[in-house]
Amino acid sequence: MENNQINNTELEGKVALVTGGTKGIGKAIADRLAQAGAKVIVTARNNPNEGNLKHAFVPADLSNAADVERAVKEINEKFGKVDILVNNAGGMTNPGGGHSALTDQNWEDTLQLNLLAAVRLDRALLPQMLEQQAGVIIHISSTSALFPVWESNMPYSAAKAALNSYSKSLAAEVAGKGVRVLTVSPGPVNTEGMQAFLQDLAKQYGTTTAGVIELMTARIGVTPMGRMAEPEEVADLVQFLVSPKAAYLTGANYIIDGGNLPVV
Numbered sequence: 522m523e524n525n526q527i528n529n530t531e532l533e534g535k536v537a538l539v540t541g542g543t544k545g546i547g548k549a550i551a552d553r554l555a556q557a558g559a560k561v562i563v564t565a566r567n568n569p570n571e572g573n574l575k576h577a578f579v580p581a582d583l584s585n586a587a588d589v590e591r592a593v594k595e596i597n598e599k600f601g602k603v604d605i606l607v608n609n610a611g612g613m614t615n616p617g618g619g620h621s622a623l624t625d626q627n628w629e630d631t632l633q634l635n636l637l638a639a640v641r642l643d644r645a646l647l648p649q650m651l652e653q654q655a656g657v658i659i660h661i662s663s664t665s666a667l668f669p670v671w672e673s674n675m676p677y678s679a680a681k682a683a684l685n686s687y688s689k690s691l692a693a694e695v696a697g698k699g700v701r702v703l704t705v706s707p708g709p710v711n712t713e714g715m716q717a718f719l720q721d722l723a724k725q726y727g728t729t730t731a732g733v734i735e736l737m738t739a740r741i742g743v744t745p746m747g748r749m750a751e752p753e754e755v756a757d758l759v760q761f762l763v764s765p766k767a768a769y770l771t772g773a774n775y776i777i778d779g780g781n782l783p784v785v
């Protein structure tokens with residue numbers, strides 16, 4: 522989805538790091554922040570395709586502490602600072618089927634990617650933000666944290682709930698020191714990750730992706746908007762949150778789910 526209305530330069534001079542910035546929501550965020558004038562660095566395990574070459578690329582498996590450390594070193598050496606950190610990399614890598622289908626390794630892998638990668642990157646990049654008394658950290662969570670579905674996402678929703686709590690704590694810790702920390706919680710978004718998740722679950726349950734969507738709808742209800750979000754819609758929210766217009770916003774969790782969550 523192209524957005525020709527974005528032609529401002531409000532992020533000029535800023536360096537933004539977007540994890541998982543080669544696909545889906547992360548790619549849309551990286552593109553938006555670049556459109557707003559930021560120098561954007563993306564990380565992922567695989568080299569981006571041609572469409573992404575406009576951003577700087579630092580390879581890293583963020584599930585691995587040593588790789589996070591190496592990537593931070595490379596980023597500091599090449600770019601000197603990070604003003605905006607978008608912890609977006611994440612996803613559901615575990616099997617569905619509830620508690621008995623899940624091994625320690627499934628739990629460990631999910632927590633590494635969805636919680637500890639952000640904890641480690643924040644810890645590594647915060648000192649310089651605190652020194653310059655400016656910076657914004659975004660944690661991309663999920664409405665699954667608030668509304669888990671045991672058949673499909675037990676470790677993922679638990680990891681994202683932990684991320685929400687951690688994000689709130691960190692925001693309070695650094696609020697008086699010029700750094701803002703925010704959580705963004707999308708409902709279903711039309712990405713490769715979402716399509717892969719639907720296909721995996723369909724295989725496991727011996728059904729189709731339509732069957733999985735039916736199961737999900739029975740659990741979490743109909744989305745009043747009647748569709749998934751597009752990645753660019755999440756990116757628009759993130760662009761606002763990292764901008765100077767959002768200077769008084771910190772510590773909150775912004776839900777973007779087409780009205781799906783049935784709670785106030």
Ligand SMILES: NC(=O)c1ccc[n+]([C@@H]2O[C@H](COP(=O)([O-])OP(=O)(O)OC[C@H]3O[C@@H](n4cnc5c(N)ncnc54)[C@H](OP(=O)(O)O)[C@@H]3O)[C@@H](O)[C@H]2O)c1
Nearest residue numbers: 541543544545546565566567582583611663709710712714
């Ligand atoms: N799509 C949804 O419906 C939805 C809903 C709520 C929340 N979210 C959250 O939004 C974020 C992005 O989701 P998405 O659907 O856009 O994902 P996606 O399409 O699967 O893209 C994931 C990105 O993260 C990278 N990545 C995956 N594992 C990584 C690892 N171990 N180390 C480094 N990079 C890694 C991927 O590149 P490589 O594979 O090359 O590493 C890719 O760039 C995630 O945190 C997800 O939990 C998504």
